[in-house]
Amino acid sequence: MSQLFxxxxxxxxxxxxxxxxxxxxxxxxxxxxxxxxxxxxxxDASAGMVAEAARLHPELAGRVSRAxxxxxxxxxxxxxxxxxxVAIGMFMHIPDAGLPxxxxxxxxxxxxxxxxxxxxxxxxxxxQNERDGTGRLFRERPPCELQLLLEKHGFNLTACRExxxxxxxxxxxxxxxxxxxx
Numbered sequence: 001m002s003q004l005f006x007x008x009x010x011x012x013x014x015x016x017x018x019x020x021x022x023x024x025x026x027x028x029x030x031x032x033x034x035x036x037x038x039x040x041x042x043x044d045a046s047a048g049m050v051a052e053a054a055r056l057h058p059e060l061a062g063r064v065s066r067a068x069x070x071x072x073x074x075x076x077x078x079x080x081x082x083x084x085x086v087a088i089g090m091f092m093h094i095p096d097a098g099l100p101x102x103x104x105x106x107x108x109x110x111x112x113x114x115x116x117x118x119x120x121x122x123x124x125x126x127x128q129n130e131r132d133g134t135g136r137l138f139r140e141r142p143p144c145e146l147q148l149l150l151e152k153h154g155f156n157l158t159a160c161r162e163x164x165x166x167x168x169x170x171x172x173x174x175x176x177x178x179x180x181x182x
Contacts, residue, residue, distance in 0.1 A: 023090030027053030070101035
């Protein structure tokens with residue numbers, strides 16, 4: 001994940017901006033953003049990962065909570081707005097049925113002119129019906145599919161970058177997409 005940090009800093013608004021990290025996992029990205037001068041809020045669908053983020057990164061106390069996308073309509077987080085939304089390795093875990101509502105909610109959470117940074121894999125092997133051996137969903141979507149969906153909801157693509165997998169899995173590639181909210 002650390003190879004993404006310079007890319008994040010290139011595309012995110014200036015330091016001091018508010019950033020929502022969707023699928024914050026163990027808190028690496030949120031901790032990096034906080035240390036880089038951003039106001040960070042993180043959410044993850046897994047209670048175990050939220051607990052791990054709090055354990056590994058005490059500086060994230062009160063900044064990370066459990067919530068799965070699409071969010072329930074009464075989630076207090078939906079009353080806030082952010083300068084940027086970061087979703088690293090998260091969109092591939094959203095079932096097709098939940099994707100439109102998730103995109104609509106991101107549009108409501110993101111201030112006009114805000115940045116949406118998405119990173120996900122393509123070319124993953126060894127899946128059965130888009131699930132790994134533990135049953136975890138990996139719905140890899142071609143970048144053009146995400147671009148069309150997001151543009152239909154008021155986002156403009158500003159950058160696209162593809163990189164090899166840092167763990168050496170030859171078929172796997174990672175694609176970063178950066179959008180601005182119109």
